[in-house]
Amino acid sequence: MAPPQWRLQECAQSFQVMGQDGTGPVLVVEKESGKVSRADAASPATHTPRTINGIVGLFEPVAGVKFFVVITAADTAADVAGSEVWAVRAVDCLPLHRADCLTEVQADNASNLLALFRAFFTISGIYFCAGGPECVLTNSLASRTAVGKEAGANAGAAWWNACDTRFFWNRHLTVALQTPALAQWLQPLTVGFVGSFVGDVNGSRVCVALVSRRNMARAGTRFNVRGVDSNGDVANNVESEQVVALPDGRVFAFVQTRGSVPVQWSQQVNLKYTPPIRVSNMSAATIDLFKRHMEGQQARYGRQVVVNLINQHGSESRVGDAYKNHFPHLSQPALFRYVDFDFHKECSKMRWGRLSLLMEQVRGEFDAMGYTCVQGGAVKRAQAGVFRTNCMDNLDRTNVVQTMFAREALARQLHDAGLIDDTAYSNGVSASLPALEAKFKHMWADNADMISLQYSGTGALKNDFTRTGVRNWRGALNDGVNSITRYYLNNFRDGTRQDSYNVFCGQYELDPDEPFLYSAAEKHTAWGVVFALVGVFAAVQGAVVLSPESSLTSRACGVVLFLAALLLAYRVSDRGAVLIDRPRFLKE
Numbered sequence: 236m237a238p239p240q241w242r243l244q245e246c247a248q249s250f251q252v253m254g255q256d257g258t259g260p261v262l263v264v265e266k267e268s269g270k271v272s273r274a275d276a277a278s279p280a281t282h283t284p285r286t287i288n289g290i291v292g293l294f295e296p297v298a299g300v301k302f303f304v305v306i307t308a309a310d311t312a313a314d315v316a317g318s319e320v321w322a323v324r325a326v327d328c329l330p331l332h333r334a335d336c337l338t339e340v341q342a343d344n345a346s347n348l349l350a351l352f353r354a355f356f357t358i359s360g361i362y363f364c365a366g367g368p369e370c371v372l373t374n375s376l377a378s379r380t381a382v383g384k385e386a387g388a389n390a391g392a393a394w395w396n397a398c399d400t401r402f403f404w405n406r407h408l409t410v411a412l413q414t415p416a417l418a419q420w421l422q423p424l425t426v427g428f429v430g431s432f433v434g435d436v437n438g439s440r441v442c443v444a445l446v447s448r449r450n451m452a453r454a455g456t457r458f459n460v461r462g463v464d465s466n467g468d469v470a471n472n473v474e475s476e477q478v479v480a481l482p483d484g485r486v487f488a489f490v491q492t493r494g495s496v497p498v499q500w501s502q503q504v505n506l507k508y509t510p511p512i513r514v515s516n517m518s519a520a521t522i523d524l525f526k527r528h529m530e531g532q533q534a535r536y537g538r539q540v541v542v543n544l545i546n547q548h549g550s551e552s553r554v555g556d557a558y559k560n561h562f563p564h565l566s567q568p569a570l571f572r573y574v575d576f577d578f579h580k581e582c583s584k585m586r587w588g589r590l591s592l593l594m595e596q597v598r599g600e601f602d603a604m605g606y607t608c609v610q611g612g613a614v615k616r617a618q619a620g621v622f623r624t625n626c627m628d629n630l631d632r633t634n635v636v637q638t639m640f641a642r643e644a645l646a647r648q649l650h651d652a653g654l655i656d657d658t659a660y661s662n663g664v665s666a667s668l669p670a671l672e673a674k675f676k677h678m679w680a681d682n683a684d685m686i687s688l689q690y691s692g693t694g695a696l697k698n699d700f701t702r703t704g705v706r707n708w709r710g711a712l713n714d715g716v717n718s719i720t721r722y723y724l725n726n727f728r729d730g731t732r733q734d735s736y737n738v739f740c741g742q743y744e745l746d747p748d749e750p751f752l753y754s755a756a757e758k759h760t761a762w763g764v765v766f767a768l769v770g771v772f773a774a775v776q777g778a779v780v781l782s783p784e785s786s787l788t789s790r791a792c793g794v795v796l797f798l799a800a801l802l803l804a805y806r807v808s809d810r811g812a813v814l815i816d817r818p819r820f821l822k823e
Contacts, residue, residue, distance in 0.1 A: 292408025
């Protein structure tokens with residue numbers, strides 16, 4: 236299904252949104268005041284009407300300055316058990332205020348904040364869907380089934396209040412639309428990944444979808460947000476739900492989560508390839524934050540099977556040790572299981588088959604937690620617990636393991652539905668259903684890339700294994716390129732990206748009387764290029780020195796230039812605090 240199309244027209248005193256043919260009720264957004272109302276008929280247009288796909292909401296960067304934000308381009312992303320989801324491709328911010336009524340400080344601050352707000356939409360993986368009780372973007376299958384029942388029993392129920400606020404990214408921008416009279420124009424946005432495919436399982440048409448919902452509470456970029464904050468929210472916290480719709484109307488769902496280790500730790504960039512890790516000593520305060528997060532997860536999802544993939548030796552082990560040492564302080568330890576699996580050690584030298592060791596450790600947990608099954612609008616079976624998987628970034632290693640868990644859940648669901656027999660289940664989806672397996676791998680690999688892009692700035696590492704089931708030198712080479720790109724972005728671009736997250740989410744404070752002198756990342760980009768060129772130059776001179784074909788003079792010059800490049804690189808890195816692109820609005 237194509238994205239929705241509405242008609243937007245500008246009038247003398249307002250912007251108005253209506254059906255594409257100009258009929259039906261009209262949403263009126265008044266200029267200057269920003270007041271939103273409903274009308275039966277449109278006013279005369281002063282400009283040529285245009286087509287939009289949806290409404291993001293009202294953005295007020297500073298007091299007295301408002302923008303009406305609309306979606307101007309969108310693509311169909313997926314079909315999730317019959318519900319269409321669309322990806323945002325472009326937005327427009329229509330000013331509602333009079334520019335001649337602003338002070339110079341107001342105008343400058345509004346302009347800088349608007350630039351950051353617009354920059355947010357350069358992030359891949361922003362999705363929207365039609366509003367209603369069964370909003371697939373904000374609520375899992377079991378949750379939205381319950382919401383749908385309540386809405387059916389109470390026609391006046393405010394469905395938007397039942398949306399999971401963690402994933403309702405434009406909730407604060409759409410307050411004016413959250414009334415029964417205006418709710419038809421309310422479209423929840425979320426950040427993450429949505430994808431789907433249709434496969435054939437022994438003659439039955441099966442639709443498999445994946446919805447990854449990013450928690451907006453501690454959203455941001457790789458080295459700027461780590462660990463847990465003062466509210467018990469963690470960085471890179473994503474709920475991934477795999478949804479399987481069968482021809483007989485049954486819908487299965489399997490939910491997993493990922494999130495940063497919920498202790499207080501940080502890793503601020505300093506131009507070094509691996510910034511130093513700082514972990515707060517365990518105290519009553521850190522225990523409280525750990526419990527707030529973990530027990531909150533348990534209350535929401537049930538039993539937590541925590542799979543920790545970080546290195547058990549070296550600098551990473553400090554984070555893992557802190558994680559493990561906090562578990563005995565939980566109020567009900569029996570509701571949690573902690574599993575250590577040193578991914579890099581166990582799967583070193585491309586021994587990816589050793590992931591089966593982890594699967595054997597947790598296989599019994601699949602029996603205990605099960606999955607959700609809904610049929611005829613009723614929950615026939617509810618998932619009782621989740622796997623909470625993490626590595627340091629909760630990206631590359633986590634992606635591989637979550638894909639493995641999702642494949643096991645899919646096989647169990649198809650077997651329980653009677654679509655595959657015992658032999659096919661024992662052999663696994665990979666061997667029994669190769670065509671379905673290929674589509675499954677691509678969907679989860681796309682998910683890995685998208686989640687990684689949002690947090691680190693590049694696609695996922697180790698994704699050749701997720702996409703093809705084979706780890707090879709081409710994938711390793713691509714990982715090298717992505718690692719270098721991450722280094723550049725993390726040091727010289729991510730401060731600006733972090734601020735764009737904070738501005739969109741309304742998580743910033745600004746003194747209205749002080750000019751907000753925002754320095755965009757151009758200077759950091761320039762220094763990043765210089766730093767990269769110095770590195771390349773040093774590598775070239777090193778090659779000249781080592782080449783057996785170089786003359787003695789060339790080698791001597793090469794040594795001098797190599798040392799000069801290293802000295803320049805040292806001086807540049809010594810000024811790292813000045814060169815790095817730091818965020819302005821991040822509090823902790």
